[in-house]
Amino acid sequence: MIDAFRERLSRNRRPGSHITRPPRSLRQRQNLWAWIFLAPALVFFVTVLMYPTLRAFYISLFRWPLGAEVKTFVGIENYAALPHDALFLKSIKNTFLFAAGFIAPEIVLSMGLAILLNRKTTRLRGLFRLAFFIPVVSSSVAISFVWKWLFEPSQGLINYLLGFFQISPLPWLMHPKTALLSVIIVTIWQTMGFDVVIFSAGLQTIPNDFYDAAKVDGANAWQQILRITLPLLSPTTVLVITMDIIWALQVFTTVYLMTGGGTSPPGGPLNSTRTMVLHIYQVAFRSLRLGEGAAVSVVLFFIILIVTIIQMRLSRKSFEY
């Protein structure tokens, strides 16, 4: 049947076939409408995303003192200098440390919470979902300042609570060994609610029949999670991990506000929290070397691009149901 249809279709496409193509004017009109409807998004994409991206690449080829009239073309000099820039290397290291320290606990916690909140036996699910999502919609600025006070070494709430467990006060944001960890804790707290929502949506797509069948087969709750939930949630997990990686590579506001202040440079102490975007900001807007800042931003763009390509490849893989 299908073969017959294909044959008829291919015959109809031969030159001189009695079935004609749609009238040109209709196709043209369809194309026109397609472009008209696409145009706003296209204009937005080109002006707000494409142009700045290309412009950043263009600027990265210049010695570009921010605000000055004279810009000097230097080719790839800004890129060639990056491997010798200790602060740039430090910022890459910090960014990947941050991503590693942030993503694993973020995924485990948000997935666990989503599974708990997805259980029909859990009471006040709506309230908990709301509570976990509030930090997501809260101002990063306000969150950063509040947590900065919580981490305050001598009068902060966290050290006060640690005192009940006979734990000596920690310097948190004041020490290179704990500063990045402090930022990671805040970031997990702030963004976890979003991942919980995504995981919850993923959990809704898993048919209950699987769990019912597993129960009949004698699987306990833990086995159900391991054998059903986790495998079937893997497309969602890939998505969440990718989004978190991209987010982690672009972290700025929390670091800038929590580690800096009028009397200490952001990214400290001893550049232990200097991330790539913070480095871009410092170089471009504080040291006024826009060309070098743009070069770092292009590098970051390609890192994110690679991560996205990997994610697309992974998400194309079929998952066994």
Place this chain on the structure above:
Amino acid sequence: MNRNISFMVFLVVISLAAVLLIGCGAEPVKEQPVTVTAEEQPTSEPTVAPEPAETEPAQSDVVEPQTVRYWSISGEPYEEEVANAFRTSYPDINLEYEVIAYDAYWDKLNAALESGVGPDAFMLPSPLVLEYVLREQLAPLPDSWVEELEQERLTWTITPLKIDGKYYGFPAGAGMRILLVNDDLLAEAGLEPESCPKDWNELSDYARKLTRRDADGNMTQAGLDMISQAYHLYGALMDQNIPGGPLLYTDGEIPKANYANEDGYETWEFINQLYNKDRVDDMMFIPDQYRFQIGKAAMMVSGFYQVAYVLSEEIPVNFHICPVPTPPDKPDSRGGRGDQWAYVVSASSENIKAAWDWVNYFASPESEKSISLSGYTMVTNKSLLNDPDLLAESFLAAGFDILPQIEAVPPGGGWDDIWYLHETVWEHIYLEAPEDTRPLVDELQKGADELYQEKYGEYYR
């Protein structure tokens, strides 16, 4: 059908036009613009209203009012009073006085200058003037005003503004560093009331005696606040102890860093000793607060402006002002170096003359006196050094004692970029308690030389 299509095409065109307009209409966002209408202008005589400069054309010749946008980081009420007085004296200049929060100042200023929508006049730290001049971003002071400037102002306040024989701004008050001492805590420690530590040894001695800890060894009172504004402390000590200061400048040459010498090593070693051996402060002790202002630190090295902040506290501490103690073998260095901002005019301003009129007015003796009395800042006009109204204010009088002993800070020192390098040494000291600070100072020297090469190298090739 055709009518529907036409209508939808019309809608799409409109939406596209809106998107384009939004994208292209990059009007600068003004922060807290203060524009005063005729009705709002003060009806009484302004407190300050110097005559327009003689070099100006007759104001009546100008038909269209010229707009001068001025960006300030201060935002104190007295500045607005001066701005209102200027508007009264210069009705044909439309002054737009805008306050930009310091945290956003550099981003907004440099981005605005880059995109050609920057202010006509703005504030700049004196050490940054050289960089902006070399980048051709500042207009030089009219030649006819130079003689007056040199005669009327304290020399050290205008030295950093003179580049290659031309001046590029007016000093925004006389910035200087002082030691603030809490009288009540001094008395509690059994030290002589209203006394001042004279040299570094006495400073160390005072700070130790003024430090308090509880039974567990936790700090409850810092003898000397080193954490809140470390840059003032190490800045003052380096200025005093390093001959020529930490920056050497010659017109037409790349500035040279001057840290890695015996005096530089000694300075940082003294800071190391204060923090790690004398233990007069602790990074774990309410580090995010100005401890002196709330009575939790007995002494603090800061800028003179700090006086106004301390006095504005709800419960102001009882304190007095001292010169920053000198190195034992350099008693003549008690003033240190100036640390002030400047009022400058953008080279790309379309109303440069009007902008200079405003800057000249803002820095005039009358305005300076008004600002000084309201904000406890020091003056740069020599004519005000013996002003009875200013001398009647005890805090200002104490500042006047120190004022003539200050040396000029040379041009080209940088701002945040050099501060980051200084902070790195300081962070190593309070985090790692190094046995020897020389390697850190050597690293600072290397970093600063590279920085100055990077900043100025292409201009002085």
